[in-house]
Amino acid sequence: MRWQPGDGFFWRPEPRAEAFRTDDLELEADVVIVGTGPGGAAAARTLADSGVRVVMLEEGPAKERFRPNQSTVMRYHMQEGGAMVATGSTYMPIAAGRGVGGGTLINSAIAWRCPDEVLDGWTAPLQDHRYSSANMRPVYDWLWEYLGVWETRPEISGENNDLVVRGVRALGWEGGYLSRYTPQCIGCGTCFYGCGTGGKASVNHNFLVEAVENGVRIQADTKVDDVLVTGGRAAGVVGRMFHPETGEAGGRVTVRAPKVIVAAGGIGTPRFLKGISTDLGPAVGVGLHTHPGNAVFGVCKHEVNWWKGATQGAWCHVPGFPGVLPHTSSLPPEVAMLSLAPLGIGAAEAIRLMPHLVGLLVMISDASSGTVGRWPDGRANIGYDFLPSDVDRIKAGMVAGARVLLAGGADWLFCAVSGVGRVSSAEELEARLAPATIRDFTLYASHPMSTCRMGLDPNTSVVRPDGRAHAVEGLYLADSSIFPSSLGVNPSITTMAMSTVIAQGILSSG
Ligand SMILES: Cc1cc2nc3c(=O)[nH]c(=O)nc-3n(C[C@H](O)[C@H](O)[C@H](O)COP(=O)(O)OP(=O)(O)OC[C@H]3O[C@@H](n4cnc5c(N)ncnc54)[C@H](O)[C@@H]3O)c2cc1C
Ligand code: SF4
Numbered sequence: 001m002r003w004q005p006g007d008g009f010f011w012r013p014e015p016r017a018e019a020f021r022t023d024d025l026e027l028e029a030d031v032v033i034v035g036t037g038p039g040g041a042a043a044a045r046t047l048a049d050s051g052v053r054v055v056m057l058e059e060g061p062a063k064e065r066f067r068p069n070q071s072t073v074m075r076y077h078m079q080e081g082g083a084m085v086a087t088g089s090t091y092m093p094i095a096a097g098r099g100v101g102g103g104t105l106i107n108s109a110i111a112w113r114c115p116d117e118v119l120d121g122w123t124a125p126l127q128d129h130r131y132s133s134a135n136m137r138p139v140y141d142w143l144w145e146y147l148g149v150w151e152t153r154p155e156i157s158g159e160n161n162d163l164v165v166r167g168v169r170a171l172g173w174e175g176g177y178l179s180r181y182t183p184q185c186i187g188c189g190t191c192f193y194g195c196g197t198g199g200k201a202s203v204n205h206n207f208l209v210e211a212v213e214n215g216v217r218i219q220a221d222t223k224v225d226d227v228l229v230t231g232g233r234a235a236g237v238v239g240r241m242f243h244p245e246t247g248e249a250g251g252r253v254t255v256r257a258p259k260v261i262v263a264a265g266g267i268g269t270p271r272f273l274k275g276i277s278t279d280l281g282p283a284v285g286v287g288l289h290t291h292p293g294n295a296v297f298g299v300c301k302h303e304v305n306w307w308k309g310a311t312q313g314a315w316c317h318v319p320g321f322p323g324v325l326p327h328t329s330s331l332p333p334e335v336a337m338l339s340l341a342p343l344g345i346g347a348a349e350a351i352r353l354m355p356h357l358v359g360l361l362v363m364i365s366d367a368s369s370g371t372v373g374r375w376p377d378g379r380a381n382i383g384y385d386f387l388p389s390d391v392d393r394i395k396a397g398m399v400a401g402a403r404v405l406l407a408g409g410a411d412w413l414f415c416a417v418s419g420v421g422r423v424s425s426a427e428e429l430e431a432r433l434a435p436a437t438i439r440d441f442t443l444y445a446s447h448p449m450s451t452c453r454m455g456l457d458p459n460t461s462v463v464r465p466d467g468r469a470h471a472v473e474g475l476y477l478a479d480s481s482i483f484p485s486s487l488g489v490n491p492s493i494t495t496m497a498m499s500t501v502i503a504q505g506i507l508s509s510g
Pocket of ligand 1: 266
């Protein structure tokens with residue numbers, strides 16, 4: 001089966017969003033939503049479809065500002081300019097998207113359902129069945145159809161993915177081409193810079209379009225800074241507009257609404273809630289999971305041209321290591337050159353090697369965890385400590401990744417771990433990684449979650465299973481911050497699914 005235009009998935013040009021202005025703005029709604037990523041967008045669509053009057057406020061720009069380079073993406077479409085770093089055991093950059101569409105603007109659109117055992121593991125502690133695998137199955141089924149999720153097709157996969165699939169098959173491991181919500185993908189390989197061709201089903205091309213068609217107002221360039229609370233009940237939010245180019249402060253924005261949904265993301269939600277005038281309890285910002293990882297790269301005799309083909313279109317399971325999930329990876333040329341420099345490879349040689357590189361990013365379902373606070377200047381203060389067992393799992397995943405790349409046709413390997421250098425076998429990589437500590441790794445994480453968890457105890461959770469805050473009536477959270485545990489798979493579709501369920505609950509509660 002192959003998705004064809006008109007096959008059932010929903011894709012339209014991005015919706016109208018209001019932009020920066022200097023005068024103050026006062027609005028009224030039934031529900032105001034902070035953030036327009038997958039969480040906020042799915043909730044807005046569900047509510048607006050039933051006639052609820054919704055206003056959405058988004059810190060990022062009203063229109064996509066995509067150029068095929070990292071610096072433009074960091075400036076406009078990454079939270080805190082792409083400079084969020086967790087400290088603790090080591091330094092770990094954390095990426096999160098920004099703009100009308102949130103993280104889906106710049107993600108690879110890899111589509112996974114949350115594993116049944118994870119969903120069913122939440123049922124007992126939540127004393128609630130709404131997220132059980134049986135109840136979530138129809139929601140995922142609908143999302144698969146609506147977003148046009150499709151396994152990466154050979155005609156757009158590219159050699160970077162094909163080599164990984166060849167390696168996985170040669171080893172007889174579970175894995176293959178990845179499913180992605182990219183129904184019209186042409187395989188240009190630039191998902192991290194935004195999809196310039198309309199291939200990706202980012203939420204600004206579906207949920208938010210339908211929401212706006214049903215009367216939702218999206219106010220972009222607006223950073224929300226407080227929740228209005230009257231008599232213990234949410235009464236709206238306030239924020240300020242900022243010019244997307246100059247950063248100049250504009251008008252104050254006030255939205256009065258009896259229901260407030262915060263969907264500012266795994267970092268953004270606790271960063272925001274730590275700054276508001278109402279205390280939501282001790283669990284705000286506690287329990288951060290990130291799916292951290294590192295990559296292993298291969299150099300092939302033949303040309304791979306990893307910039308051609310679906311971004312991150314192949315995966316595998318590592319036998320004996322559940323929760324270790326390698327997928328294809330590529331790097332911008334300037335970052336690849338920096339990674340080759342420690343091997344003594346200068347710029348001219350790096351440029352010659354560039355077409356021959358292949359990559360596999362290893363991410364783990366982390367038992368390690370961290371915290372999200374807020375610095376006085378409003379940036380997130382992120383802490384994260386690695387458990388030794390997670391470091392061992394990252395190493396095991398990289399060694400497995402080496403086996404895949406070599407079995408698929410790579411000639412030799414390198415990775416961004418200090419002291420490892422150039423290696424030609426998985427055994428050699430394993431031996432070189434053995435003495436490495438987490439401080440030797442160049443880490444990366446783009447799945448911050450579980451920082452304002454749902455649960456029954458207000459001391460260990462921020463919201464109830466239906467998304468309602470323990471501390472303030474009428475205040476809801478609906479994004480990746482509410483997961484009770486690490487998912488172990490890429491989280492955006494589960495975020496959409498859970499927000500849809502939360503919005504349905506709001507509708508049925510009246
Ligand atoms: C580079 C990258 C690649 C990824 N690849 C994948 C993938 O392939 N598959 C997958 O499933 N997941 C992927 N992810 C993760 C996925 O995109 C996120 O898990 C998901 O977007 C989280 O959704 P969310 O609604 O919780 O928050 P977000 O998507 O982070 O949206 C939050 C929104 O709130 C806005 N906001 C924050 N604070 C405020 C405020 N105070 N006022 C107003 N607005 C505010 C932000 O600007 C943002 O637009 C990737 C992420 C990144 C960064
Ligand atoms: S690979 Fe290119 S065309 Fe395909 S979804 Fe990503 S950016 Fe769009």
